[in-house]
Amino acid sequence: MKRGLSPSSPEDHKKIRSSQETSDESAHHDERMATTSNKNPENPSSSNNAPKSIADTASTGNPSFPVKSLTSTQEMNQSPGYAYEPPNVDKANHPDVLELITGEKFFVRGVFGNGGFCTVFRARDQNNIQYAAKLIAERIPEYPTYYELLAHEKILHNPHQNLISFVVNGMLAGPPPGFTGEIIVTEGARQDTNKTYYPSFCMENIRHIGSQIAKAMAHLESLKIFHLDLKAGNVFVKPDIQYTLDGDDIQPTINMDDTGIKVIDLGNSASHWEPWEEKKWRSVQPPALRSPEVMMGLPYNEKSDVWSMGCLLAEMFVGQFIFYPTSGTTEKETNQSQFELTASRLKHAVPIRMIQESQRGGHCELDYRFLNQRPPNNRDQLMNIMREEADIPLYHLLQFMLIIDPNERPSFEDVVHHDFFEGI
The missing domain is CATH 3.30.200.20 (Phosphorylase Kinase; domain 1)
Incomplete structure (x- = not known):
C-alpha cells in the first residue's frame, strides 16, 4: 500500500x-x-x-x-490490556x-x-x-x-x-x-472503562506520564495540529503493564512499573488557523477538560489543549475531575455552575476583554454577574487538592498551566521544560 x-x-x-x-x-x-x-x-x-x-x-x-x-493493599496485577x-x-x-x-x-x-x-x-x-x-x-x-x-x-x-x-x-x-x-x-491500544475502580497515581508516575504527554503534544504543536480531545480515555498504556496498589481501599495509589504511554484519537483534530482564515467557534474538548475560551464561546487556539492537559494531570492526582458542574439540570445550568467553580478555584480574574468578546460572539450563554457577586471563599481553591507538602511542585505546574486567559497560558514547549519534569 x-x-x-x-x-x-x-x-x-x-x-x-x-x-x-x-x-x-x-x-x-x-x-x-x-x-x-x-x-x-x-x-x-x-x-x-x-x-x-x-x-x-x-x-x-x-x-x-x-x-x-x-482487596489487598499491595498486590501485583496484570492490566486488562x-x-x-x-x-x-x-x-x-x-x-x-x-x-x-x-x-x-x-x-x-x-x-x-x-x-x-x-x-x-x-x-x-x-x-x-x-x-x-x-x-x-x-x-x-x-x-x-x-x-x-x-x-x-x-x-x-x-x-x-x-x-x-x-x-x-x-x-x-x-x-x-x-x-x-x-x-x-x-x-492497538487499550480502551478505558467506567466500570472499574480508579485510584490516584503516585507522583513519580504523574511526572513520567505527564512528561510524555507534554512531549507528544509539543510535537503536535510543532506540526500545527490541534488535538482538541485530550483526556484520560485518549492516553493509553501498554497492554501488559504491571502495577501495584499502595495504601488503603478508600484512596489507594497506583504505581506502574512501566509508564510508557501514547496519545491517541485524532478524530476531532484540526490544523492551526492560517493567517487568512476566519477563526470560528465550535464546541470542542471534553466538558470537564474544556478550556475557558471555548466555554465562553470563543475560538479555540494553540493554548486550548494546554488547559486540557493541566486538567488531566490534576485528575490523575486527585482521582476525579477538578472542574465539574455543581448544580443544574439543563446544559446551560451545568455549564454555568462548572464555569463558576472554575473561576472560584483559580485566583486570577476573568479578563474583561474575554468577557466582552464572548458577549459579542453569540455562542455563549454564561451569566458573568456572579463575578461581581461572589463572596471571598478559599474552600475551592486549587491549592486545596494537594495532600502534603511534597505535592507542591505539581501545584506549581498546575498553577502554571491553568490560566484562564489563553494569551498568558504557556505553550507545550514551555510545559516540557517546567521544573516539575526536571531530570526526565
Whole structure:
C-alpha cells in the first residue's frame, strides 16, 4: 500500500491513493498508508456540534488507565490490556473479517468502543499482530475524515514515540450494514472503562506520564495540529503493564512499573488557523477538560489543549475531575455552575476583554454577574487538592498551566521544560 505524502492543500490530499509502493522515509515504523478521497470543507470550524469520539462513550468522570478494585493493599496485577471490551456490546452484526479492496484483511477479535460516527474494532492482521480498526458510520459534513487523516499524514512523516502510529486507511470490499466502508487502522491500544475502580497515581508516575504527554503534544504543536480531545480515555498504556496498589481501599495509589504511554484519537483534530482564515467557534474538548475560551464561546487556539492537559494531570492526582458542574439540570445550568467553580478555584480574574468578546460572539450563554457577586471563599481553591507538602511542585505546574486567559497560558514547549519534569 502506498504511503501518503504530506498534503499541502486539499487538492494535494485528494491525489493520495492506494497502490503497492513502499516509502523508505518511514519504513522503520512498518506503517502502510492508502488514503481515500476526503473532501476538504471550506469552513472546517463552522459547526457547533462536535462529533462524539470513541472515548466519549467510555468514562466521563474517571482518570486514565483503569485498575480493578483490589482487596489487598499491595498486590501485583496484570492490566486488562486488549482483553477489555465495553459492557453490553451487541456482537450480532459485527463482521468477522474486514477486507480492504486491496485484499488486505483484518480479523475482528472484539470491540474497543463505539463513538457517535464510528466503531473501533479490536482486530488482528494475517501475521496475528493486533490493531485498532475504526469503521466510519457517518460524519457531520464539517468533520470529514480529511482532517483526521491530514493529522496522521503529518505524524507519519514526523513520528513521535508518544503518539499513536498510523497503519492504513482505505475502503472495505464489503462494508457491514450501517457503515460507509471507510476504515482507519492504527496500532492497538487499550480502551478505558467506567466500570472499574480508579485510584490516584503516585507522583513519580504523574511526572513520567505527564512528561510524555507534554512531549507528544509539543510535537503536535510543532506540526500545527490541534488535538482538541485530550483526556484520560485518549492516553493509553501498554497492554501488559504491571502495577501495584499502595495504601488503603478508600484512596489507594497506583504505581506502574512501566509508564510508557501514547496519545491517541485524532478524530476531532484540526490544523492551526492560517493567517487568512476566519477563526470560528465550535464546541470542542471534553466538558470537564474544556478550556475557558471555548466555554465562553470563543475560538479555540494553540493554548486550548494546554488547559486540557493541566486538567488531566490534576485528575490523575486527585482521582476525579477538578472542574465539574455543581448544580443544574439543563446544559446551560451545568455549564454555568462548572464555569463558576472554575473561576472560584483559580485566583486570577476573568479578563474583561474575554468577557466582552464572548458577549459579542453569540455562542455563549454564561451569566458573568456572579463575578461581581461572589463572596471571598478559599474552600475551592486549587491549592486545596494537594495532600502534603511534597505535592507542591505539581501545584506549581498546575498553577502554571491553568490560566484562564489563553494569551498568558504557556505553550507545550514551555510545559516540557517546567521544573516539575526536571531530570526526565
